[in-house]
Amino acid sequence: MPVRHLQRDVFVDPGIAGEVHGPEAAAADRGEDFVLADKLSAEKHPGASIPNSEFGIQNSEFAECSLSFRIPNSEFRIPNCPYNPPSVHRFFAPALDAGDETVVLPRHEAEHLRRVLRIGVGDTVSVFDGRGHEFLARVASIVRRDVRLQVLARVEPPPEPAVDLTLVQAVLKGDKMDDVVRDAVMLGVAAIQPIVTKRSEATVATLLKSARVDRWRRVALASVKQSRRAVLPEVRMPLTLDTFLDEPPASLRLMLVEPAAGADVEPLSIFRAGAIPTDGAVLIGPEGGWTEQEWNAAKSAGVRLVTLGHRTLRADAVPIAAIAVLQFLWGDL
């Protein structure tokens, strides 16, 4: 099943630039039966239908953030923890509004809580609205498929980048686009705009008919949960390049091109001295690159052509390198 495969990809291969693994792995070193974090899927732990209530989280596990809570009786305190706790399962509840005391999980999230993670009434979880708000919550009731959470306390998710960056990515072949969505979301993009170009294999029509956009959205959600962001970046409906260029532009739009794409190509370093834009979009081509006509159309529409230099990278490695450098440029890294 593709989704399961996807989720496993996302959950089992967490990687670690961030703060997530430290305390857990340290606990594992001490031989404690510690934690089944969001990023470790049930597939990874065949026998791991560990109910949350068996977690024995001690204050010392969170020395970094002074957060502690005991699950069985749901006592907790969060004195100085800067970010959301790394070891509680996270659920997405887009209907959650400020001031809500309880929230009902969407069907898919409820299924995941009940059937995959086997979390029960009284267990502590985390719930976020996809717009930057996150709360510790307790499972208040499970009635058939309805899972209701009681909101306990606000937690602060990791800061979002200061510059809203949209990745405008030409659709790649096979499941490479899944990887790009996953990594771009983990790196902190604000939105992903799939586009179809001359050398794309897909057309907008075939993309709309297929389930690929839905699939990318599921990948984005899994990636958000994994990376502890509380903002769910929008994966927009695919457009042709021309249609995209007609849309209201971001304050800075960059197209990554080959250095040979003419005299107007600038190195990324030219933006070192520049002002930080309020928002940005970076256009990245398909495996076969842009056509000259596409460079010119973009240039005419006010997009600046930039290059990562004379490197030949994998198509799905390009967005990682480009987003990382732009975030560094804009002080977000």
Place this chain on the structure above:
Amino acid sequence: MPVRHLQRDVFVDPGIAGEVHGPEAAAADRGEDFVLADKLSAEKHPGASIPNSEFGIQNSEFAECSLSFRIPNSEFRIPNCPYNPPSVHRFFAPALDAGDETVVLPRHEAEHLRRVLRIGVGDTVSVFDGRGHEFLARVASIVRRDVRLQVLARVEPPPEPAVDLTLVQAVLKGDKMDDVVRDAVMLGVAAIQPIVTKRSEATVATLLKSARVDRWRRVALASVKQSRRAVLPEVRMPLTLDTFLDEPPASLRLMLVEPAAGADVEPLSIFRAGAIPTDGAVLIGPEGGWTEQEWNAAKSAGVRLVTLGHRTLRADAVPIAAIAVLQFLWGDL
């Protein structure tokens, strides 16, 4: 067969930040039976045992670099081409010395030329020594397994980064390490030092017994060919972290850590104002991260602890982001 699988991975998924696809794809647009570049493996083109002599390369194909040559009679001229021609198969001949008029290809390269690519006597290829030198050459003779090339003219490979950067990478699980080697080589690292850490699954002994180092070296070579570098980065024998820390250090050594790794952790941006080092090494941990003891050992050995911020990335995406940002910092991007 793992190697074939590997090579296909590398060759079929070329990606494109660089200059490689432009002219070829443009030719394909015009319906010309144009080129079977290094990056397109025979697997990708089942019927594609196109002998080089069938290439109809016209001057116009290389408008960007004013290079032209005709294969059948091997007339060629390279007036202004800044870099090696993008459409000639490249072969690695470490024995090639300055001034050599001919060179015999190593066994594996000869097999690839004869049997996979079906290149014949009189065809034009490119040959590089792995130390930064590259030449156009003509196949002078094929006698059983011996392929001898006649060196024709020097070509200039794309520039190497100014700062020699060694990726000191904790061995990752499965074939993720292959991906890291491939991407790091494409991004331009000078060397890769695999290390074994507390949370690595492999030990130095099992790595040495297995064929993994050889495999990584083949990946590095395939990646060099693909990315048109003429320098083959060394993939060193695995070491433990402690042994690595005892080695003579690069002028700047950085360890990527979680932001929570203590008061001495610096953001990468602190190096914006710093001098560009003569060489550098970046240490990147395994899926499970470093232990506190490892941070401390590194710090005591003079390694600076840096962070990419509160991001949770896939383990194999971290090196791409880190290398790209360091190259940008050092003016190599």
